[in-house]
Amino acid sequence: MPEPESSSTPRVLAVQLLTVLDRDLPRLERIDAYMQGRHDDPYMPAKADDEYRLLARRAVSNWMPLLVNTPGQALFVDSFRRGTGDGARTAGDLPEWEHWQRSRLDARQAAVHRGALTYGHSFTITEKTRAGVRTRGLSALRTAALFADPANDDTPQAALTVVRRPADKKPGQARMWDGRNEYRVTFASYTDKSKVTVQKAGAHGATECPVTRFAAAVDLDGRTVGVVEPMIPLQNRINQTVFDLLVAQTYGSFKVRTATGMAPPVQLDADGNPVLDERGQPIPLPINVNAKRFLFAEDPDVKFGSLDETPLAGFIASLDMSIRHLSAISQTPPHHLLGQIANLSAEALLAAETALARKIADFRTLLGESWERVFRLAAELSGDAGAAGDFAGEVLWRDLEGKSLAQSADALGKLAAALGIPKRGLWARVPGVTRNELDEWEDLLEADDPDLQLARTLRRAAPEPEPGQSESA
Template sequence: MQATLASARQLLNILDRDLPRLQRIDAYVQGRHDGPYMPPQADDEYRLLAKRAISNWMPLLVGTPAQALYVDSFRRGSTATTQPADQPLPEWRHWQNSRLDARQTSIHRGALAYGHAFTLTEKTARGVRTKGLSPLRTAALYEDPANDDTPYVALTVTRKPADDLPGLARMWDGSTEYRVAFVSYRDADKVTVAQVGRHGATECPVTRFAAAVDLEGRTVGVVEPMIPLQNRINQSVFDLLVAQTYGSFKVRWATGMAPPLLMEPVHAAENDPTSEVVDWRPKLGPDGRPIPAPININAKRFLFAEDPEVKFGTLDETPLAGFIASIDMSIRHLSAVSQTPPHHLLGQIANLSAEALLAAETALSRKIEEFRRMFGEAWERVFRLAAELDGNTSSAQDLAGEVIWRDMELKSLAQSADGLGKLAESLGIPKRGLWSRVPGVTRTELDEWERLREEDDAELQLAQALNRATPDPASLPVAA
């Protein structure tokens, strides 16, 4: 138990160490960015412009690859037991029972944003289920964090410490689940561990989904490297708003002309405001000086003066083209570094040929393929864990199984049908093997097609048998 307690303390320390960095990433995803630079004596108007200058590009950087990461099916390896065609695969049945058609998106987005996310596969009252775990609350330990898929211990916080209530966490090793109570992440002396029971698997049931892992075992997502560029864009937008607010209009000036003054009446009886008005005089301010009258100047009014010595003129507005070009350049840098096509960020898609669009999407396609390789291995481990907990030994040992990702390439059904037909005709690929390549087809539809094909084959075989059993009328003897 001492080793288990030490692991719990280490995992809580990891959460405490990584939390500031992950919270900063979370703030940028939610649009709570570091403010642009402004003078220390900035007024409320400046601060309002700084708040409006925040242009949050981070959700787009996360959502663009995430929208191309949808698991559509699962293919067993050659070592797994063959499943009858009219029955769904147990692996896919587990997927549907866990509602992962929708919940996979949260797991993928978490891994892309923070660098890693986790899933937990466990037995519940409704069978074996898999659910996502937040990277801000979950940590795992590996013997070799760069190469191991299976952690030897993992912990997720279910309740943070607050007021007089201690924090609670669940922890798993290779065979057992534990309940962890703690006062704070850093107070190692007040961490307690209690055994809950065996979780039913032969390895830790927590699986890591990492967007990228280096040889030191460090994970990095798509948000953290882009924070400096995001700050640069915010600063450029802030400078544009300041110039637009204070200097984007012409300034009219006049010299040699005294402003009109506010006038007040002079009554016949000085202390009687109801008496007759006998004269007018300039109204004085608290300092004893005459108060200038406000001048209503707008685009509909002209300024004139009776004195020929008065001169009028204008000061040119501040050009905004340079600020706009700076913002455009920063967004293009963001596009290049993040491997996001420029037209996804700038919205400029006019006059682009199909070849140009394909070339622009190439870098994004490569990045998405990299994510599919990383996440695909994690999902395959989830399927093996679920099979083991469900008592399916053959699938639990199937290291050759693979997930099938949805084809998100925009192609018409006619183009796909023509290409698949040529593959079947020229290369001799079985038609049944090409069903999964039909755009938009799901695992449920494939199972339905298989069932309908078997029904059609059965009807065809019955018709052929009846034809063979029915004699040809021409061969029957003719009655005398």
């Protein structure tokens, strides 16, 4: 009788990770469908015709991309600052930041952030390539990770990403990483454990799993949730209201003219006899009624009237209320959703943006910790042991608030004058300034200051003190 496999063998880990993907995929695919505008149909009669179904398709008002993009556009990592050693400053020439630029993460970080906001989590893989250490994003729809404590651990025990799903009788392929090695995984389906094969591809070069999880929110049970899933019921309510509005607008938003006590004219054949339908009834002539025509009848007993149109104000008010609920629950300012920004004072705009600013601050805290782990992995793979153990480093987020340059200049000037904050320490607070611009300002300042140039030259020329010898000695 064969011995049971250890719970930590690569094949067992691969089976567990594929099982996690199979468990989470229906929920993640539903979130993805809502993000793409493929929503559940609104309620309609069981025998609804094609016209009703057409209105149901047109009733979809997809608010999900706006809920993701509004905080996502405020998440932009602009630089990295080491926390220890002589690198305890912002520097664009750090090896970690070179890895960032080599990976083109200025542009690609947005996909990682939006993936975390959409599904609740996304992933990155940091690895050595022929071009150097690089980091790239991994989709939550294809990637899973195992944690000993998913609520508190930032380092997974193992992670797997599907490279090719099973299709046309061809097996699926995946890459898997544990604390030391990378593996190639082949599988027939997510649930067929017997056809999972694992082959070692070699050591990945790090001392821990090189996959990093980016979570928008994690509870104490390790569950991640994004901004889309909690809003699905409200999105369905909005779609239902829009559908009811379209039905009322299509079938009842106009007056209906009526006539009683009058038989409609019928079609006549060449002999003057009524033309009959298949049931033997006379076929009435179409009546052309529009705003240019006047109705009259020769019979004095004929009465004309009208049926009032269905008021649409109630549907519009209901839609407005649902969108306001969406705004409150998602912490999205109402003027972002409703477009009503006229006659708002600066204080009112600030109050409306406060909840969103707090939400973005939460995202920056959680996602920033993940990026800091990516920088430590990049440093380790680059051979920098000191930076690999630097847990005091931090990412710097670009200030994307809508402040005018004049307001910021006035505030920064007052901070420098009243509190004595060094002016160079306030450079990063200038709206819209980039890392490259800050480096250029540093070079220009040194070029214009001969004393600073001399001090740096002497510092570089001074011999390094021997171990155990103080600088004063």
